[in-house]
Amino acid sequence: MKLPPTAHTDRPWRIHEITPDFRLEDVWALPATGGPEDFPKLLEQMTSSENHLPGVAGVLFAIRWQLGRLLGWDKEDSGLDGRVRSLRERLPDDLRDRPPGPAPRSLPFQPLYLTEDEWAAETANRTMHGVMHVSWVPDGSGGHRAHMAVLVKPNGLLGKAYMAAILPFRHILVYPALMRTIERAWKARQAEPA
Template identity: 85%
Template structure:
């Protein structure tokens, strides 16, 4: 379920001090609940997947990768430490000294930092510099719920046009598939024999 921006901005997340110049693009409630100590399990689940998204959403990612190759959007000099500097350079000392957490296997993101209730990873290409922020929020009854925020810094007119062009696909195809995939994997983890 999509959440209002305030569901992210009203919380004291560390990402606010690290990426204040990034635009909050999306905030989603992930279909994941658990106890206070389950956040590392969620981060492991989200980064260990090697399979692409299923169906039309997976096909869209494949088309995007092909377009990126054809148009040179994803060249090494277009990404982190090429066109843009990594946000790791902005980390405060207490986060810089910690493990950043795992890198996603199937997506071109680089981990930024990991705390007890936040994990952030970044990516960049010719169109934008983006951050995915996963958080673990108390639900008021002793449990926790997962949220995902996407922060973006478009690269000029190309980046703004690109973000506008993919908006309907993100909301109607990519995010619903992503939410179902995350929810099924979390539920399967809960029901897997020990």
């Protein structure tokens, strides 16, 4: 479920210290709930190599990677520590000294930091520098719910045009497929015997 920007901006997340020059692109409630101890399980699930988008959303990602190869958007010098510096350089000492958390196996993201209730990973290419922020938000009744925010810094006119062009695809095809994938995997994990 799409959430208003305030669901992210009104919380005291550490990512705000690190990305003041990024714009908040999307905020979503993920279909995963649980106790405080379940956040690492969610991250393990979300970063596993089995977390592939099905159907049309998966095809769109495959097309994007092919297009990126063809146009040179994803060359090594276009990404982190090439075109842009990693946000790890901006981390306060207390976050830099911690393990950064899991690295996504099927997406080109590098983990930035991990706390008890938030995890951030970054990616960059010729079109933008982006951050995926996953948080574990108290629900007011003793449980927690997962949120995901996407923060972006477009690279010039190309980046702005690219982000505008993919907006409908993200909202109509990609995010709904991602939510269904997360929900199925989370329900399957909860159904496993202890």
